[in-house]
Amino acid sequence: xxxxxxxxxxxxxxxxxxxxxxxxxxxxxxxxxxxxxxxxxxxxxxxxxxxxxxxxxxxxxxxxxxxxxxxxxxxxxxxxxxxxxxxxxxxxxxxxxxxxxxxxxxxxxxxxxxxxxxxxxxxxxxxxxxxxxxxxxxxxxxxxxxxxxxxxxxxxxxxxxxxxxxxxxxxxxxxxxxxxxxxxxxxxxxxxxxxxxxxxxxxxxxxxxxxxxxxxxxxxxxxxxxxxxxxxxxxxxxxxxxxxxxxxxxxxxxxxxxxxxxxxxxxxxxxxxxxxxxxxxxxxxxxxxxxxxxxxxxxxxxxxxxxxxxxxxxxxxxxxxxxxxxxxxxxxxxxxxxxxxxxxxx
Amino acid sequence: xxxxxxxxxxxxxxxxxxxxxxxxxxxxxxxxxxxxxxxxxxxxxxxxxxxxxxxxxxxxxxxxxxxxxxxxxxxxxxxxxxxxxxxxxxxxxxxxxxxxxxxxxxxxxxxxxxxxxxxxxxxxxxxxxxxxxxxxxxxxxxxxxxxxxxxxxxxxxxxxxxxxxxxxxxxxxxxxxxxxxxxxxxxxxxxxxxxxxxxxxxxxxxxxxxxxxxxxxxxxxxxxxxxxxxxxxxxxxxxxxxxxxxxxxxxxxxxxxxxxxxxxxxxxxxxxxxxxxxxxxxxxxxxxxxxxxxxxxxxxxxxxxxxxxxxxxxxxxxxxxxxxxxxxxxxxxxxxxxxxxxxxxx
DNA sequence: CCAGTGGCTGGAAACGTTTACAGCAACCCG
DNA sequence: CGGGTTGCTGTAAACGTTTCCAGCCACTGG
Numbered sequence: 176x177x178x179x180x181x182x183x184x185x186x187x188x189x190x191x192x193x194x195x196x197x198x199x200x201x202x203x204x205x206x207x208x209x210x211x212x213x214x215x216x217x218x219x220x221x222x223x224x225x226x227x228x229x230x231x232x233x234x235x236x237x238x239x240x241x242x243x244x245x246x247x248x249x250x251x252x253x254x255x256x257x258x259x260x261x262x263x264x265x266x267x268x269x270x271x272x273x274x275x276x277x278x279x280x281x282x283x284x285x286x287x288x289x290x291x292x293x294x295x296x297x298x299x300x301x302x303x304x305x306x307x308x309x310x311x312x313x314x315x316x317x318x319x320x321x322x323x324x325x326x327x328x329x330x331x332x333x334x335x336x337x338x339x340x341x342x343x344x345x346x347x348x349x350x351x352x353x354x355x356x357x358x359x360x361x362x363x364x365x366x367x368x369x370x371x372x373x374x375x376x377x378x379x380x381x382x383x384x385x386x387x388x389x390x391x392x393x394x395x396x397x398x399x400x401x402x403x404x405x406x407x408x409x410x411x412x413x414x415x416x417x418x419x420x421x422x423x424x425x426x427x428x429x430x431x432x433x434x435x436x437x438x439x440x441x442x443x444x445x446x447x448x449x450x451x452x453x454x455x456x457x458x459x460x461x462x463x464x465x466x467x468x469x470x471x472x473x474x475x476x477x478x479x480x481x482x483x484x485x486x487x488x489x490x491x492x493x494x495x496x497x498x499x500x501x502x503x504x505x506x507x508x509x510x511x512x513x514x515x516x517x518x519x520x521x
Numbered sequence: 522x523x524x525x526x527x528x529x530x531x532x533x534x535x536x537x538x539x540x541x542x543x544x545x546x547x548x549x550x551x552x553x554x555x556x557x558x559x560x561x562x563x564x565x566x567x568x569x570x571x572x573x574x575x576x577x578x579x580x581x582x583x584x585x586x587x588x589x590x591x592x593x594x595x596x597x598x599x600x601x602x603x604x605x606x607x608x609x610x611x612x613x614x615x616x617x618x619x620x621x622x623x624x625x626x627x628x629x630x631x632x633x634x635x636x637x638x639x640x641x642x643x644x645x646x647x648x649x650x651x652x653x654x655x656x657x658x659x660x661x662x663x664x665x666x667x668x669x670x671x672x673x674x675x676x677x678x679x680x681x682x683x684x685x686x687x688x689x690x691x692x693x694x695x696x697x698x699x700x701x702x703x704x705x706x707x708x709x710x711x712x713x714x715x716x717x718x719x720x721x722x723x724x725x726x727x728x729x730x731x732x733x734x735x736x737x738x739x740x741x742x743x744x745x746x747x748x749x750x751x752x753x754x755x756x757x758x759x760x761x762x763x764x765x766x767x768x769x770x771x772x773x774x775x776x777x778x779x780x781x782x783x784x785x786x787x788x789x790x791x792x793x794x795x796x797x798x799x800x801x802x803x804x805x806x807x808x809x810x811x812x813x814x815x816x817x818x819x820x821x822x823x824x825x826x827x828x829x830x831x832x833x834x835x836x837x838x839x840x841x842x843x844x845x846x847x848x849x850x851x852x853x854x855x856x857x858x859x860x861x862x863x864x865x866x867x
Numbered sequence: 868c869c870a871g872t873g874g875c876t877g878g879a880a881a882c883g884t885t886t887a888c889a890g891c892a893a894c895c896c897g
Numbered sequence: 898c899g900g901g902t903t904g905c906t907g908t909a910a911a912c913g914t915t916t917c918c919a920g921c922c923a924c925t926g927g
Contacts, residue, residue, distance in 0.1 A: 181637070181663060183883055194907045199885060208905060225637030225663065229578045230883035233912050238575065240640075248603055249799065254595045261621065270640070273594075273619040275607065291527070291571030293913095294586075294616070317527060317571065400803050427803050434805055453595065457746050457773050459780055459805040529913055540877040545915060554875060576913035579882050639883095 182222035191218040202226070232293075240270045240295040241480065244286045246278040246303045250398070250424065251452035252469045253301065256323065259473030260299060267481050269296070278303045284312050291317035297484055299323060299476045303367050319483040321476045325368050331494045333479045337467035339369055339449070342501030343376025344383075346419050346447045346465050349503055351384040353511040355417035355445055359392040361406040361429055362421040370395065373421045373449070396425075403428025411436065416444060417509070423448035423455045426462050430508065434459075445509040451502075460507035468499030475499070528568035537564040548572070578639075586616045586641040587826065590632045592624040592649045596744070596770065597798035598815045599647065602669065605819030606645060613827050615642070624649045630658050637663035643830055645669060645822045649713050665829040667822045671714050677840045679825045683813035685715055685795070688847030689722025690729075692765050692793045692811050695849055697730040699857040701763035701791055705738040707752040707775055708767045716741065719767045719795070742771075749774025757782065762790060763855070769794035769801045772808050776854065780805075791855040797848075806853035814845030821845070 184202075188195045191214040201207050201215040218224075232238040241264050245253040257273060264271050272295055276282040283302050287309075290298050298316070301323040302309055313320060313332050322334040350358050360377050363370040374393075381388055391413050396402040403425035407418065411432075418433070420426035426448030430440055438444050440460055448455055451466035475497050530548075534541045537560040547553050547561040564570075578584040587610050591599040603619060610617050618641055622628040629648050633655075636644055644662070647669040648655055659666060659678050668680040696704050706723050709716040720739075727734055737759050742748040749771035753764065757778075764779070766772035772794030776786055784790050786806055794801055797812035821843050 181639075184885095185883080195884085196886080196907060196909095197905085200906090203885085206904075211905080223637075223661070225634065227579075227883050228638035228640045229575055229584065230912090231885080232575045233573075233579050233882090233914090234884045234886085236912075248594070249597070249600050251595070257594055257621075270618075272616075275603075288571065291569075292574040293527075294574045315569070400799065424803075431803065431805060431807075453746065454803070457770075457777065457800070457804075459777060461777075530915095531913080541914085542877060542879090542916080543875085546876090549915085552874075557875080573913050576882090577915080579884090579912090580914045580916085582882075 181227075182219075182224045183227065184224075186222055187215060187218045187224055190222065191215045236293075237296050238294060239268060240272055241477075242272040242274055242286065242290075242295040242298045244274040244276055244283065244298065244300045246276055246301060247398075248273070248275045250422075251454055252422070252450045252467075255452065255469040256301070256473030256476075259470040260477040263474055263477035263481065267485075269481075276303075280304055280306060280309070284308060287312045287316055287320070290320070293317075297321075297480045299473075299480055303369070305368055319480060321480045321483075323472050323476050325372065326496075333476075333483065333495050335472045335476045335479065335497045335499065337469075337472060337499050338501050339372040339467060340376040340379070342449060342465040342467050343373040343419070343421075344380035345501055345503045346449065346463075347377055347380035348384060349463070349505065350417040350419060350445055350447060350509060351380075351386070353441075353445060353509055356386065357392065357413070357415045358386065358417045358419055359394075359410045359413065359415035360419050360421075361394050361396065361403055361410070361425045363395070363398040363425075365395050370421065377419065398422055398424060400424045400428040400431075404432045407432035418444060418446050420446070420448045423450045423452045423458075423462060423464055426464070426508075427454055427458050430458060430460075430462070440508050441510045447509050451504050455504070455506065458508070463506045463509040464504050466502040466504050468501070471499045472497075527573075528565075528570045529573065530570075532568055533561060533564045533570055536568065537561045582639075583642050584640060585614060586618055587823075588618040588620055588632065588636075588641040588644045590620040590622055590629065590644065590646045592622055592647060593744075594619070594621045596768075597800055598768070598796045598813075601798065601815040602647070602819030602822075605816040606823040609820055609823035609827065613831075615827075622649075626650055626652060626655070630654060633658045633662055633666070636666070639663075643667075643826045645819075645826055649715070651714060665826060667826045667829075669818050669822050671718065672842075679822075679829065679841050681818045681822045681825065681843045681845065683815075683818060683845050684847050685718040685813060686722040686725070688795060688811040688813050689719040689765070689767075690726035691847055691849045692795065692809075693723055693726035694730060695809070695851070696763040696765060696791055696793060696855060697726075697732070699787075699791060699855055702732065703738065703759070703761045704732065704763045704765055705740075705756045705759065705761035706765050706767075707740050707742065707749055707756070707771045709741070709744040709771075711741050716767065723765065744768055744770060746770045746774040746777075750778045753778035764790060764792050766792070766794045769796045769798045769804075769808060769810055772810070772854075773800055773804050776804060776806075776808070786854050787856045793855050797850050801850070801852065804854070809852045809855040810850050812848040812850055814847070817845045818843075 184195045184198050188198045198215050201212050243260055261271050274286055297319040299321045310330055325336045326334045362373055378388055394406040396406045407429035418429050420429055426446055430446045433444055440446055448462050448464040451464040455462040455464040530541050530544045533544045544561050547558050589606055607617050620632055643665040645667045656676055668678055671682045672680045708719055724734055740752040742752050753775035764775050766775055772792050776792045779790055786792055794808045794810040797810040801808040801810035
């Protein structure tokens with residue numbers, strides 16, 4: 176018993192006195208005589224048989240596993256995506272493998288290539304940067320892939336994008352509408368796709384509002400809480416009346432710094448984030464944030480992937496792209512400076 | 522080519538003009554003639570060969586995949602564990618499958634049973650409740666399992682526990698030491714292991730401090746932000762001078778409610794949480810929290826599991842249990858009411 | 868020069884399934 | 898009563914690897 180004592184279809188066949196083919200058929204619900212069915216069922220139950228998924232996959236060529244690769248499991252945005260994806264894939268009978276690439280491009284490529292090892296039937300990937308090598312690897316991937324993020328035009332791969340250009344613009348216009356004029360911007364790395372797009376939205380909206388772009392009000396840093404706090408410290412000398420942040424984590428970090436310096440939010444400075452993650456509601460004051468539709472994107476990506484798998488759309492068929500519209504969620508952190516609530520007892 | 526055109530060891534053998542056995546040997550770095558080695562390597566590269574992990578697993582009996590099942594991916598505590606586990610398993614050459622059970626017992630059992638399908642070589646599970654059925658299933662599991670959490674004595678399974686009884690007690694004593702006397706407690710469900718233990722710690726510490734347990738100051742609810750906020754609303758009528766929460770999410774929710782009602786933290790009410798997750802540092806004011814060693818527990822669990830796997834310790838060998846000591850991390854949310862900083866300008 | 872040795876190699880079996888195919892009995896109908 | 902149908906069953910091949918084993922060749926040492 177080289178197997179470790181695990182019962183197999185063979186043990187069942189022996190015990191029930193039938194062939195392995197019959198066992199397989201009974202267990203997969205195909206026709207069999209009353210008598211046979213019963214004997215097999217009983218033998219399987221007595222032995223505590225569990226089908227070997229590996230053998231099954233080898234034969235069938237499918238693992239019924241899908242992979243989701245994201246830059247950072249710690250970021251609530253991706254958690255939201257995971258939930259949405261999970262809901263769809265679970266319903267379709269697939270297991271979901273999660274992979275955190277820690278935002279390193281090499282890891283992303285490795286995941287893409289690993290589709291070739293047939294460990295999973297398909298992949299949803301959320302790349303933070305998109306290099307030529309990414310595109311090359313995407314095209315030659317050994318199985319269906321859906322990208323969550325913006326792909327250059329012409330790349331024949333399904334994708335689901337967020338309109339973060341428009342999203343950033345909405346936030347800036349909102350800040351302007353509440354009377355802010357020195358709107359600082361804490362952004363992620365400028366060489367990432369999200370970083371680049373948010374920058375574009377920021378500039379566009381500033382122009383629309385008749386404000387001029389002032390590079391002293393802009394900081395590029397990493398997408399996490401500590402970076403947000405540090406960036407805000409640097410911005411303090413510029414005395415902004417609003418800080419727009421490229422995600423909620425940055426916004427939370429920034430708010431933290433501002434409050435620690437005795438500034439009031441929103442009376443002295445407004446703060447807005449992006450993603451509308453759980454963090455935005457949890458922050459104090461609750462953060463205004465732009466919902467880029469993380470759940471929606473996750474759900475949609477999963478659907479696209481399943482469609483490729485189940486309907487076996489010929490690999491070359493036209494790639495589909497969906498864009499989730501952004502939505503501003505206004506909370507306390509950007510109440511107008513002239514709002515009655517801002518009148519403090521002091 | 523029923524395979525989908527994927528190159529296999531057979532295609533390589535044909536192209537290189539050698540047997541499949543030689544291909545396998547070359548690719549696995551075993552001895553071969555210079556000439557053979559080179560031809561195989563080249564053929565493999567030209568075809569873009571990637572070994573089929575499924576076939577390999579079937580033959581080898583191991584998938585080099587491990588599973589981590591946790592109640593909730595959204596909770597930063599589990600994220601910390603995932604990171605720690607990942608670090609260990611990745612170094613050992615294992616892939617990690619993540620599974621969110623959403624705290625439903627049936628799902629936990631399903632994961633445990635699914636070890637039998639040989640999809641992964643071992644399992645780390647973080648059960649929220651432990652029923653007799655859990656124990657039964659744990660014992661008969663088809664592969665090595667490590668439990669993160671408290672197991673009743675005598676269950677022959679490796680486990681890593683947090684001392685949340687002691688942890689809760691530390692927090693309560695700290696609140697008492699800073700002058701608080703009406704210490705409310707927002708706890709998770711009392712029929713969960715963590716919920717039960719934290720309750721015990723709370724009661725013990727109260728007694729030590731000479732305070733009496735007052736059930737009007739205690740709320741049992743779910744382990745998330747919204748529940749914390751709702752619980753705090755209910756507690757307001759009791760005018761506590763401190764709120765101890767069974768995790769950081771509850772604490773954040775509670776702080777939120779308190780601040781929204783115009784109470785000052787820590788001047789009017791102190792707030793303390795547990796887990797010392799990213800949330801605690803991110804909150805405003807930064808939350809005092811008890812670090813229950815999530816990373817440490819994750820790391821340790823991974824090590825135990827790997828040890829079982831690699832050293833093939835005979836299944837019956839003595840189960841090992843580790844306990845991670847709690848550690849109080851004091852932050853702004855529990856500064857003593859008499860602290861000079863608490864004197865406001867007003 | 869021959870037996871022995873050692874390095875490489877190929878054939879074939881094995882891992883646990885699913886499934887095409889053929890065999891076989893029982894039955895129905897003409 | 899014979900030929901066809903029907904319903905079930907078993908044999909064996911296949912999925913893509915790894916690995917045991919035996920064979921081959923070229924040496925080496927006596």
